[in-house]
Amino acid sequence: MDQQAMLTRDLVLRICATATEFDLDWIEFDRKIVAPFTAARDTSLIERITAAAAAVGVDHVLICRTRSEYAYEPVIQVRAATSSLIGVIRSWGDTPTDFLVCLEDLSAAVLVTADELTVAAGPADYVAAFVGDDIGRARAEFAETAHTRNDPELLQAAVRYGCLDPAGRDKRKPRGDVGERVSAWGEALRDRSPRSVARARAVRGAWGWIALLLLALAALVVPAIPTALTAVALTVWLLAQLAWLARSRTLSFAALLRLTVLGALALGPIAFLELAVAALLRLDPFDPLASVAVAVPVEEVAKFLPFLVFWLVARRRMRRFAAVDYLLAAAACGAGFQLAETVATVLSADETAFHPLPQGGAFTLFPGWLEIPWADIRFSGHAVTTGLVGATLGIAVVGRRLYGAKLWLLPPLALGAAALEHLTFNALLAGLEPTALTATVFALYGNGAATRWLLLLFLVCGVLLDYRMQRLAAHTTPPLPGKAPLRRLAAQAYGRAVWYRSHLPGDIAPLFRRIALAWARLPVTLVEAAAAILHEYTVQLAAASRGPTALCTAWRVLRRRREHAMGVARAAGQPTRVPDRDKLAAEADGLLVRLGLATPAALAVCAAAAAVVDSLDPGVLGGAYALPTLLAVTAWFTALPTADAVWVLVGAGALVSLLASGWSVPRDQPNPRRFLRTPRATIGAVLGAAAPGQLPYAAVGMLGLLLPKSTARLLVRSR
Structure with a gap:
């Protein structure tokens, strides 16, 4: 064994407040569990x-007495x-004493x-080796x-490390907002009147x-409706x-479709806002310049109105x-x-005029972009x-x-990149010539082709960030059933990071030190995120093999578990409202009995929608300016015969109701064995x-029945 030049005093002062207590600043430094x-x-x-x-x-x-x-x-x-x-x-x-054992980079002890x-104290895997997976x-x-x-x-330790609230501390959680109160009312109604809720679902x-x-x-009465429905399928x-x-x-995917509605x-409020801005600028709303000077800044900001409503x-x-929820909602x-x-x-x-059509098909990444063929310019789409x-x-x-x-x-x-793409596209569509600077910057940006890949990059970064944040809430989040995969790889990655951090020279410039620390941390973040994703998938496969009921229960528990973890991690110790830990743990224990969780809801989105997407006919869709579009459709509607106008309203109402409801994960699966006894129920x-x-959920549930029951063994064999 080797002796370090470091003295016990130096190490203890960095980590401990007293001989028997950790320093709270050291714990808070990187949010240790x-x-x-x-x-x-x-x-x-x-x-x-060991x-x-x-x-x-x-x-x-490293080991020393404290x-x-x-x-x-x-x-x-x-x-x-x-x-x-x-x-x-x-x-x-032989005399008992207090001692400290810590890693070389002081990240756990x-x-x-x-x-x-x-x-x-340390990362979740380190602490779990002492107390078990359910920290x-x-x-x-x-x-x-x-x-x-x-x-x-023991009481002092429980209070110091947050296991018990200190005496006199206000234990009340912040009052729920409107959405939370509605959700709580719905859950109470499901528990209190299950038959009434079942009838409402029917x-x-x-x-x-x-x-x-x-x-x-x-669609049979109004010929243009089938073409419009292809755009709906593309959006879904x-x-x-x-x-x-x-x-x-x-x-949830259902929440995304409600935000889409x-x-x-x-569109209406944005069009009126554009009219007001044009009047303020003393600009004719139908002037081609308005599609650039008015439409771009107003639409790029006003598109977030539903997001603002959600926040309120x-x-x-x-x-x-x-x-990634911010990405999805936006x-x-x-x-x-x-x-x-x-x-x-x-x-x-x-139909004689050119209107760029959203492009894409069933196997296209992020479809819905618009193109101007003669200018080789692409607008990635508002989504x-x-x-x-x-x-x-x-x-x-x-x-x-x-960070x-x-x-x-x-x-x-x-926002500047989105506005640049929108501005260039609208300018060319209106017959305006972009300035040399705008054209040069947009060309360097890939003429709009880079936006989809930037979105994918930031989506991956968001997923990595989320899973890292969720690990900071391991002290309250119930663990998933089974053993996490990639444990050996995760241990190797963390051990490599410890070695790099402990051997990093202390006299290098702060900028290079931060870069080196980030480089050492990157493999750990990647492996931990991959392990979490694979663990969820493994649990989902096990649940799918147990039938649709376990599958649907799993979808809800997985999402609520992530919501709980994000709420705790983002609160950073402050009082907050999160899904109840005890209830969530009970649901997770129930899944452990069934060996299940489920595949993501979005995986099951209409194969029919994907097939319909391929039927889009380039040439008659799209609009780059909300105000003229709204005025045109209003004039078209008022000119319709009464019968056609009624059918348009019926179709619009039916479409809105289809998008706004009926996409949630089913809670109660029908039991065919009860049909002869209670056919109505x-x-x-x-x-x-x-x-x-909800048909995609049922389809995935039926496919899951094809999996062998032994699929659940993957949860035990994961390494």
């Missing part, structure tokens, strides 16, 4: 220390093996007191033990099919791709948003706005450009505590779980 527990002073505790070191991939640890009389002893670097640690401890004599109190339950059990035994030392499902029939009849498919790729999201309804109604829910708002422009243009445009701004906003909001305020530079840059259950938007 802390778990106090009681353990006998025997070989099993040393074995747990297992914790192996869990983070380190071969050597009492002041040993302040000038050298810190000992020892191999992370049970025999080596026992040898050092025995060399100190365990403090062993002379009595039975032991405290582990939150271990902390609660320690608090209960301290309270039951009324031991002053009515909703029946109305969904009636609305679909009405929409089909309207685009949102499905984004939702499926956003693995860390907490927003709000985005479409925002559910601002506390937004405090539990993941970074993309849904932009998709709705473009859908309204497209449908209005389809219904009212002169993609607005999603890009939302992605950077989410990264700035969620990641500012980890600083410099992230707030990203949203203005993204069974038919109602079928309607309640098989609205048009």
Whole structure:
């Protein structure tokens, strides 16, 4: 064993407040997970220390006594093996003492007191090696033990490390917003009146099919409606791709479609706002210059009106948003706005004029862009450009505590890129010539082709950030069933990061030091995110093999678990409203019995929608300016015969109701065995779980039955 030049005093002052307590600033530095527990002073505790070191991939640890009389002893670097640690401890004599074992980069440590109190602090994998995968339950059990035994030392540790609230502290959570109160009312109603809720679901499902029939009849009467429906299918498919790729999201797919409806309804207010701005600038709204000077700045900002409405109604829910939720919500708002422009243009445009059509197909990444063929110019579409701004906003909001305020530079840059693309496209469409500077910058930007790939890049960054944030809430979040995959790779990555950080020269410039630390951390972030995603997928496969009921339960629990983790991580110790931990843990335990969670909802979005997307006929869709589009469709509607106008209204109402409801994950699956006994109830259950938007869930559930029951063994074999 080697002796370090560092003295015990230097190490203890960095990590400990006293000989038996960790320093809270050291814990808060990188949001370490802390778990106090009681353990006998025997070989099993040393074995747990060794297992914790192996869990983070380190071969050597630092060990020293923490009492002041040993302040000038050298810190000992020892191999992370049970025999080596026992040898050092025995060399100190037979008298029990307080000692510290930590990693070389000081990112994790365990403090062993002379009595039975032991405290582990560090990343979740390190702490879990001491107290088990369910760190939150271990902390609660320690608090209960301290309270039951009324031991002053244990009570002080429980309060210090957040297992118990100190006396006199206000335990009330902030009052819920409107959205949370409505959700709580719905949950209470489901518990109090399950039959009434089942009937309401059946009515909703029946109305969904009636609305679909009405929409089909309207399409027979109004020839332009089928073409408009292809744009709807394209929008749904685009949102499905984004939702499926956003693995860390907490927003449901049903919520995205409701935001899409709000985005479409925002076309009217945006058009009137453009009219007001044009009047303020003393500019003719139909002047080609207005499509650049008025439409671009107004639309790029006003597209976020539904996002603002969401914040007003559910601002506390937004405090539990993941970074990718901002992307998804913004993309849904932009998709709705473009859908309204497209449908209005389809219904009212002169077929002899050129109108760029949203491009894309079933196998196209982020479809919906518009092109001007003769100029080789592309507008990525409002969904993609607005999603890009939302992605950077989410990264700035969620990641500012980890990476600083410099992230707030990203949203203005993204908004500028979106405005540049929109401005160039509108200018060419209106017959205007962009300035040389604008054309040069836009050419360097790829003439609009780079936006989709930038969105994908920021989406991946958002997912990585979210999973890193969620690990900071491991002390309250219930673990997933089974063992996480890639454990060995994660340990190797973390061990490599520890080695780099501990061997980094102390006299290098701060900028290069930050770069080196970020480079050392990057593999850990990548592997941990990949492990979390694979773990969810493994659990989902196991649930799918158990049937649709387990699958649907899993969808909800996974999303609520991520929401809980993001709420706790973003609150950073402040009082906040998150999904109840005990209820969530009970649901997770139920899944453990069934061995299940589920595949993402967006994966199951209409294959029919993807097929319809391929039928788009380039040449008659799209609109680059909301005000003329709204005026044109209004004039077209007023000129319709009364019967046709009625069918247009019926079709519009049916479409809005189809998008706004019937896309949530089914809660109660029908039981075919009960059909002969209670046929009416069974038919109602079928309607309640098989609205048009819920058919993809049923399809995935039926496919899951093809998996063998042994699929659940993957949760045990994961390495």
